[in-house]
Amino acid sequence: MSLRRFSLAFAVALCLLLPFSLTARASDTLAEHAANAYAAQELAAAPLHGNLPDYSLSPEDLAKSQHLSAVHVTLHFVDAAWSIISLLLLLSLGVIAWMRNTAVKVSGNRWAQGYLFLLLYLVVGFLLSLPLDLYAHHLSRKYGLSVQSWASWFGDQAKAFALTWIIGGLLLMLLFWIIRKLPRSWWLVFWGVSIPILLFGIFVAPYIEPLFFHYEPLQKTNPALVAQLEQVVAKGHMNIPPERMFLMKASAKLSTLNADVEGFGASKRVVVWDTSIQKLRPDEIVFVFGHESGHYVLHHIVLGVAFTLFILLLTLYVGYRFVQWAIANFGARWGVPSQNDWAALAVLLLAFSIFGALLEPVENIFSRHDEHAADVYGQEAIHGLVADPQATAKAAFEVLGKTSFADPNPSPLYEFWTYSHPSIGRRAAFAKAYDPWAPGFEPKYFKK
Ligand SMILES: [Zn+2]
Numbered sequence: 001m002s003l004r005r006f007s008l009a010f011a012v013a014l015c016l017l018l019p020f021s022l023t024a025r026a027s028d029t030l031a032e033h034a035a036n037a038y039a040a041q042e043l044a045a046a047p048l049h050g051n052l053p054d055y056s057l058s059p060e061d062l063a064k065s066q067h068l069s070a071v072h073v074t075l076h077f078v079d080a081a082w083s084i085i086s087l088l089l090l091l092s093l094g095v096i097a098w099m100r101n102t103a104v105k106v107s108g109n110r111w112a113q114g115y116l117f118l119l120l121y122l123v124v125g126f127l128l129s130l131p132l133d134l135y136a137h138h139l140s141r142k143y144g145l146s147v148q149s150w151a152s153w154f155g156d157q158a159k160a161f162a163l164t165w166i167i168g169g170l171l172l173m174l175l176f177w178i179i180r181k182l183p184r185s186w187w188l189v190f191w192g193v194s195i196p197i198l199l200f201g202i203f204v205a206p207y208i209e210p211l212f213f214h215y216e217p218l219q220k221t222n223p224a225l226v227a228q229l230e231q232v233v234a235k236g237h238m239n240i241p242p243e244r245m246f247l248m249k250a251s252a253k254l255s256t257l258n259a260d261v262e263g264f265g266a267s268k269r270v271v272v273w274d275t276s277i278q279k280l281r282p283d284e285i286v287f288v289f290g291h292e293s294g295h296y297v298l299h300h301i302v303l304g305v306a307f308t309l310f311i312l313l314l315t316l317y318v319g320y321r322f323v324q325w326a327i328a329n330f331g332a333r334w335g336v337p338s339q340n341d342w343a344a345l346a347v348l349l350l351a352f353s354i355f356g357a358l359l360e361p362v363e364n365i366f367s368r369h370d371e372h373a374a375d376v377y378g379q380e381a382i383h384g385l386v387a388d389p390q391a392t393a394k395a396a397f398e399v400l401g402k403t404s405f406a407d408p409n410p411s412p413l414y415e416f417w418t419y420s421h422p423s424i425g426r427r428a429a430f431a432k433a434y435d436p437w438a439p440g441f442e443p444k445y446f447k448k
Contacts, residue, residue, distance in 0.1 A: 007192025
């Protein structure tokens with residue numbers, strides 16, 4: 001079976017199966033419906049960017065949250081627009097063509113050309129986005145969300161840059177090799193080839209993260225906590241032995257809280273940030289862990305991969321069509337004669353930037369759905385393990401929100417377009433109202 005046939009068969013299977021599995025997940029239970037309605041009502045009754053009955057900030061913190069919220073909205077859309085505008089400028093001013101000419105002049109070797117072209121492209125891209133990145137880090141430090149020194153921040157930028165160049169270079173060589181071999185179906189075949197690459201990337205991510213943060217076994221520092229978390233593990237019939245639980249020393253750089261599930265197969269693990277352990281009560285950590293184990297039990301990593309592949313297939317196809325159109329119409333002006341030319345990478349990335357900006361809300365609808373499901377799972381999982389699951393979950397959200405000055409009541413459109421999680425106020429209100437053990441209701445994931 002040729003790679004092209006295999007990719008096509010896989011693409012068709014994915015397009016048929018994905019809508020199926022998505023609709024199967026869409027049903028709300030009665031208890032969930034009631035709590036969602038309660039939260040929606042609470043948000044609708046509160047002033048925009050103002051406090052909610054179930055998540056409120058002090059007047060001083062609310063002012064900070066409102067300022068941060070306004071800046072984030074602006075930064076978010078300016079950043080998306082700038083990535084498109086700067087690429088258009090680089091193409092029309094001939095900078096991309098100059099990068100290609102330089103790379104081709106320096107060496108006849110394709111590997112040297114590809115890596116040099118990418119290096120020039122990444123350096124210019126880094127400099128163009130530097131002002132916004134500097135401002136964002138300045139803001140994080142000013143509000144105490146980050147405690148990372150500028151030297152350490154620049155160190156991280158350098159590491160990320162090197163990784164992007166090395167790994168991106170391999171992908172670039174692969175892409176252009178396939179484009180030369182299969183001028184009309186490269187988008188499909190490159191997609192097929194990217195499946196094992198994506199899986200490998202998720203598998204090795206937990207081994208790359210220690211470049212940026214220090215990790216240690218959770219059991220070493222918090223054995224009592226591990227014993228508590230193992231109760232959640234047992235309830236969900238999961239297989240997360242204590243050696244798969246890690247403590248990440250986020251406090252060296254950040255003051256915000258988090259926990260997540262990373263990797264898959266032999267590298268799958270649960271990671272709790274040390275900032276969470278410093279600021280949350282033990283019951284609240286158990287809830288946060290319950291949420292993370294929900295991602296684990298409900299197969300969110302696998303579903304996320306399937307969804308990402310679907311988006312990638314669409315993106316590559318749109319990119320392919322865009323490159324043909326753009327080269328036919330602007331190729332002469334931009335100095336990009338064909339899709340085989342290194343400079344065509346910029347045209348392809350321009351397509352990805354435009355299409356990616358439009359797809360953002362679609363990806364976030366998917367992500368918010370999973371996050372909400374994990375909230376429901378987490379709250380049900382701690383039933384019987386903590387005194388009051390509703391109060392515990394609500395309190396955890398309040399701490400999470402307060403440490404990052406999260407907007408209690410963001411604009412619904414901004415939440416819809418850019419939030420990967422439901423807003424923290426919505427989650428707190430939902431948690432307070434969610435009681436599937438009340439008469440007439442049934443839990444979603446556990447038996448009563
Ligand atoms: Zn989550």
